[in-house]
Amino acid sequence: MGNKFIIDVDVDLIPGKNLTEDDINGTINYEQLYEIVSEQMSLTKKLLETVAQNILDEIRKQFPLAKSIRVVIKKMSPPLKGKVEYSCITVSEPA
Numbered sequence: 001m002g003n004k005f006i007i008d009v010d011v012d013l014i015p016g017k018n019l020t021e022d023d024i025n026g027t028i029n030y031e032q033l034y035e036i037v038s039e040q041m042s043l044t045k046k047l048l049e050t051v052a053q054n055i056l057d058e059i060r061k062q063f064p065l066a067k068s069i070r071v072v073i074k075k076m077s078p079p080l081k082g083k084v085e086y087s088c089i090t091v092s093e094p095a
Contacts, residue, residue: 004076006086007037011059012067028063036062048073052091060093068094 011033016024040055052071059069070092079089 003078005041006074006076007041007055008038008070008072008074009055009059010068010070012065013063013065015066016065021073026065028065032062034058048075048089049091052089053058056091056093068092 001061010073013028015026016040017023019026022041028032032045037055040051040058043049043051045053052073056069059071070090072088072090074088076085076086080087
C-alpha cells in the first residue's frame with residue numbers, strides 16, 4: 001500500500017499457562033503480531049477492511065489463546081476534499 005498507515009492491534013487472551021512462569025508459549029508473541037501485520041500490509045488490496053479482516057483471521061489462526069481481537073487501521077492524510085488528518089476503520093471479533 002502506497003500511503004502511510006498506523007495499525008493498532010489489541011488482543012485479549014486466555015492464558016495457556018500460569019503467566020508467572022514467564023514463558024512466551026503461554027501468551028501472545030508481539031513479534032509474531034508485527035510479522036502478521038507487516039505481511040498483510042504488503043499485499044495489494046482494494047479495501048482497508050479486507051486487510052484488517054485478513055490480519056484478524058491470521059491472528060486467530062496463529063493464536064488460539066486469543067479471547068478477542070481488535071484491528072484498527074488509520075490511513076494518514078487520505079486524499080479527500082479538505083484537510084483530514086486520517087480516516088480509520090476497525091474490525092473486531094470476540095472469540
